[in-house]
Amino acid sequence: MDKEYIKSNESMKIETAKDLGNFVREIRESQKMTQADILGLADTGNRFIVELENGKPTVQFQKVLNVLHVLGLEIVIQKKGSF
Amino acid sequence: MDKEYIKSNESMKIETAKDLGNFVREIRESQKMTQADILGLADTGNRFIVELENGKPTVQFQKVLNVLHVLGLEIVIQKKGSF
């Protein structure tokens, strides 16, 4: 099965920064947005977007929240294996 | 005052870094763990735990993942309003 990151109401479990980066790029492209579109809305620089989508582990948490917000996504924390 | 952050199989939506910090502290204490316990297991310094639990927005994403892992939690991303 190819990397299907999310569909309709399904959720994507994030285990690594690479998961996050791949997922963000996938969603951004599926919404026909450019990196620059996100920069303005999420109050960040282009370098951040590049590094985030490349899976850099040290990206700042709040900035990730901002980007996800722009993409219409939200973060949820749950006990492992809650499915 | 007594916010109920999570119970059994329920999930906690994270909108801000403060949400994350409050939640992490709540879970850590509910599991009778000290900050020092987490330091060793999550390979981080004391300063990080303090700042994370205080809701610092600039904490690094991967380190957050490490701490959540130690607490038996996982991060999920979903479309807003999927709950």
Place this chain on the structure above:
DNA sequence: CCATACAATTACCTTTCGGTAACTTTTGAT
């Protein structure tokens, strides 16, 4: 060929993080 748009990288400066240690609650036993 040049211009435009998007993506990725580089340069410069600022900020964070870990280690250790000091200092301040908080907890618990007598």
Place this chain on the structure above:
DNA sequence: ATCAAAAGTTACCGAAAGGTAATTGTATGG
């Protein structure tokens, strides 16, 4: 209530990573 131990917070420093702005690919189109 007092005292001691444990837990949590803060401070200093050097190493590492972050942000912005500018630069350099990589296509596509006039």
